[in-house]
Amino acid sequence: MPVSLQDQLVVAISSRALFDFEEENRLFENTDPASYLRLQRERLDVPAAPGVAFSLVKKLLAFNTEEQQRVEVVLLSRNDPVSGMRAFRSAKAHGLHSIQRGVFTQGRDPFGYLRPLGAQLFLSANADDVTQALQLGYPAAHVFTDSMRASGSHPQEVRIAFDGDAVLFSDESERVFQAEGLAAFQKHEQEKAAQPLPEGPFKPLLAALHSLQQIEVPGMRIRTALVTARSAPAHERALNTLMDWKIDVDEAMFLGGLAKGEFLREFEPDFFFDDQTSHVRNAASHVPSGHVRSGIAHHKPPIHS
Structure with a gap:
């Protein structure tokens, strides 16, 4: 066989x-x-x-x-x-x-x-x-090969951090932001707060990690984080989407445009995924990072994620 x-x-x-x-x-x-x-x-x-x-x-x-x-x-x-x-x-x-x-x-x-x-x-x-x-x-x-290497502080815990739009989720909402600005983006997300976002390219990986989390392996754990430039009230649609998928993340950071690098340094991931070069470059000076070359931000100057 x-x-x-x-x-x-x-x-x-x-x-x-x-x-x-x-x-x-x-x-x-x-x-x-x-x-x-x-x-x-x-x-x-x-x-x-x-x-x-x-x-x-x-x-x-x-x-x-x-x-x-x-x-x-x-x-x-x-x-x-x-x-x-x-x-x-x-x-x-x-x-x-x-x-x-x-x-x-x-x-x-x-x-x-x-x-x-x-x-x-x-x-x-x-x-x-x-x-x-x-x-x-x-x-x-x-993979940005000049990224800071992972911390050795958590040898028995895999820590992975994901951006939201165009990574875990589709770039549907990002397209609204690029075309119409922040106010239109916030209005769009409030109106569709109960409507799950379409899947992004990394949803299958998050689902696989979630399944792995359910298995008891002595001495090993997985910890995931959503690290996004979204802020309230746009945070609700992201969380409602995860609930609709029946997938939990351990931490969620809604940073409203703040630089992600220092927050990621505190989380100490083994890897961070983001679709915008500027965010990946900022993160890479703190943690292992990779650029997800998808979505509208890959074809236009980065503004929001």
């Missing part, structure tokens, strides 16, 4: 999102592929340092037990197979023994493999791959 990843949370991740391959990447961009490949071969037995998404991956994998595999992490990369070998060896050196699957395309678009994997999350340092994955309907984020 074929092996199946069904009923698992499947995370596809690029080598540069999981490990710090920035020096190698600079060589690749500034010289030629042959020099890059030569360096990777020379460093096959040198474990790469943890990257931006390392803490998230390590903690999610801790939900696996000898009896049951609940989380599957697959390396999905434009790297060549030899560089992929170094990524596997680095995973083993850092204790991520359950990372056993990988696809390395040597420059070819990798996002098509999300379909047979059934991925519920794709993290990549390649912005174009993320855009294509989102267009195919997969939760995906462009």
